[in-house]
Amino acid sequence: MTKPNVFSGVQPTGNIHLGNYIGAMKQFVDLQDEMNCTYCIVDMHSITLPQDPKQLKETTLDVAALYMAVGIDPAKATIFVQSTVPQHAELSWILTCHSYTGELSRMTQFKDKSRGSESAPTGLFTYPILMAADILLYDTKYVPVGNDQKQHIELTRDLAERFNNRYGETFVMPEYKGITVGARIMALDDPTKKMSKSAENIHSRISLLDEPGKVKKSIMRATTDSDSVIRFDPAGKPGISNLLSIYSVFTGKKIDEIVAQYEGSGYGQFKKDLVEIVNNYLAPIQEKYYDIRQSDELIRVLKEGTEKASAVAERTMKRVREKVGFINI
Numbered sequence: 001m002t003k004p005n006v007f008s009g010v011q012p013t014g015n016i017h018l019g020n021y022i023g024a025m026k027q028f029v030d031l032q033d034e035m036n037c038t039y040c041i042v043d044m045h046s047i048t049l050p051q052d053p054k055q056l057k058e059t060t061l062d063v064a065a066l067y068m069a070v071g072i073d074p075a076k077a078t079i080f081v082q083s084t085v086p087q088h089a090e091l092s093w094i095l096t097c098h099s100y101t102g103e104l105s106r107m108t109q110f111k112d113k114s115r116g117s118e119s120a121p122t123g124l125f126t127y128p129i130l131m132a133a134d135i136l137l138y139d140t141k142y143v144p145v146g147n148d149q150k151q152h153i154e155l156t157r158d159l160a161e162r163f164n165n166r167y168g169e170t171f172v173m174p175e176y177k178g179i180t181v182g183a184r185i186m187a188l189d190d191p192t193k194k195m196s197k198s199a200e201n202i203h204s205r206i207s208l209l210d211e212p213g214k215v216k217k218s219i220m221r222a223t224t225d226s227d228s229v230i231r232f233d234p235a236g237k238p239g240i241s242n243l244l245s246i247y248s249v250f251t252g253k254k255i256d257e258i259v260a261q262y263e264g265s266g267y268g269q270f271k272k273d274l275v276e277i278v279n280n281y282l283a284p285i286q287e288k289y290y291d292i293r294q295s296d297e298l299i300r301v302l303k304e305g306t307e308k309a310s311a312v313a314e315r316t317m318k319r320v321r322e323k324v325g326f327i328n329i
């Protein structure tokens with residue numbers, strides 16, 4: 001039996017954090033043995049907001065190295081950079097012509113990032129179409145992402161269905177693949193907001209490359225409530241519940257087990273233990289990261305990834321061009 005196709009991507013905007021890891025990248029690793037996985041560094045999505053070109057090149061390679069450092073094995077999964085496969089832009093345009101401004105206006109991420117400004121970049125508005133193109137090019141069945149991307153997957157499904165209805169079966173219908181614990185990791189300083197790469201306060205997040213001292217500070221000053229009872233209650237106790245999710249993912253223990261373990265002890269001991277757990281978890285990832293980042297292997301892996309991804313993307317585009325009536329000469 002052929003393995004189902006999996007596709008996902010991460011923007012190379014630096015500060016890859018525990019939310020990105022738990023919500024998405026950890027799943028990437030977990031799926032690579034059973035499925036046919038393709039993981040992209042989506043640099044074209046990054047330029048929907050202004051980027052420093054020199055830095056973008058560096059952060060693109062940083063994320064590629066992080067993919068491998070967290071355990072994505074290029075022998076099992078394809079790793080490549082979005083802009084090196086121009087079919088993404090090509091399909092994105094064709095899908096743009098089949099999308100409605102109304103459905104794009106309803107995207108919450110666009111509303112958050114543009115804040116109603118007339119000068120929001122058009123790319124920010126059409127960003128979910130490029131994401132749909134990413135997914136549909138690879139006949140993707142499952143898209144492992146955090147739950148902030150769920151709405152974009154819904155739009156992708158709508159576009160695929162619309163296209164298939166109009167031109168006949170062309171695209172595979174993709175599905176959101178989320179996790180139960182940690183699909184939305186919250187900011188440490190304000191657990192009502194999601195952890196994000198761009199928040200000003202560096203203690204709102206833990207980046208995968210943070211030093212132990214920084215991790216300690218961020219966790220020890222994480223916002224919790226004042227009753228100091230350790231209980232999982234995301235609505236009533238969002239701060240401690242968020243820390244419990246991180247603890248659970250990094251130890252493999254069930255939330256109930258952790259709650260029982262800390263019955264009667266306050267937040268202080270729990271946070272101290274969590275600091276150690278997070279630092280021990282990140283240490284080997286960081287060691288591997290610095291090795292890979294400096295090696296020639298990285299570029300070799302990315303070149304091979306581009307070749308593999310291009311072959312699949314071109315196969316899909318041949319089908320799509322034919323369907324929409326573009327001549328083949």
Ligand code: TYM
Pocket residue numbers: 007008009010011012018019020021022023024025042045130131134135143144145146147148149182183184185186194195196
């Ligand atoms: P990006 O780069 O913002 O985030 C990368 C992945 O991390 C997840 N994530 C989180 N998960 C849990 N808690 C959080 N606080 C948190 N913050 C981020 C995101 O859900 C995502 O899975 N549009 C995408 C990138 C993309 C893509 C694609 C994904 C482009 N094309 C095709 C899948 C398929 C984005 O901006 O992710």
